[in-house]
Amino acid sequence: MTLSPDLTETLARARADLRMGVGIVLIGESGAALVLSAETIAPARLADVLALGLPADLAITGRRAQTLKARAYDGDIARVVLPADASLRWVHSIADPADDLATPMKGPLNSRREGDAALHRFAITLCKSSRLLPAAVVVPVADGVAFAADNALSLVDATAAAPHLEALSPLDHVVSARVPLRAAENARLHIFRPEDGSEEHYAIEIGRPDREKPVLARLHSACFTGDLLGSLKCDCGPQLNAALNAMGSEGAGILLYLNQEGRGIGLANKMRAYALQDQGFDTVEANHRLGFEDDERDFRLGAQILGKLGVSQVRLLTNNPAKIARMEDCGIKVAERVPLKVGENEHNTRYLATKAAKSGHML
Ligand SMILES: Nc1nc2c(ncn2[C@@H]2O[C@H](COP(=O)(O)OP(=O)(O)OP(=O)(O)O)[C@@H](O)[C@H]2O)c(=O)[nH]1
């Protein structure tokens, strides 16, 4: 019945539930499981989960397991056995590295080896796309359909939904309007909305770039601290302004403002990474300790928006070779790389050096 939510809509609901600390039920090929975010689960809910008396796990990423010295039998995922008397403090200490240095001994941690990790993996992916810490309480339940109905929880068919999690959501153009900018008075802002309910993304079109030739373009990832607050920890604000100014001087260009804050981990997690950086870790190490990869952005987004704007070849303002490779993979020809070296200061020297050393940025 079309009044019922489809798979994409059910996934969007499930993300909202996880963010609110509400459980969801996943059904897979080898069973069903109740899943809650380790970050948002409330103490009373955790008590209720433990009162079920079922063997439960705390699913974390292989990256986080490495820091905790927990065995990750499933490679990219570890299923840490949730003790029957687990406290919320314990759950948080496994999921969140904030106090790793203050309380290094969290173990012994027992990792589960038998059984299937598919639902745990799915749960972690959902936590990541909800911009939460990548850690989930996972409790196998015998009859997922009944459990979800009895507790009024969202029910997700993980097998059917898996391709939707991997695929890039189609984006719909919502509206465009003229916005005169300091850098260029003849600018237009286009809004694009993903069909999966995730954040909107923007394109700022300056002048009317000739689509028959490579268009001066920038894929800018949102940085609230750098773009809006003028943070000196990164070079994003100056890069944003320099890119718009370059397009203004040429009279044409397209800047995509992609809402992939913190290289796709969200602002709260980026601030967790900043707190770790104050403990001495660099930007990549901080991401790993949190359980994330170096870069969780999906640049297929940028390619899709360029395609929708009729752009197939660009002169890309970037220092990041991975961005060029991703564009080419997605069928956008990068005719030229235009360097964007601005905003270096005493606070971001190490950040920029780490980007060059570990992420291959061209400095
Ligand atoms: N996770 C994390 N994200 C950060 C950090 N500093 C900046 N960011 C985010 O990184 C993104 C910018 O990425 P960069 O790697 O600096 O630049 P880039 O866009 O890949 O490459 P360029 O095109 O050369 O600028 C923005 O989304 C920022 O919010 C950090 O320390 N940790």
Ligand SMILES: [Zn+2]
């Ligand atoms: Zn920044």
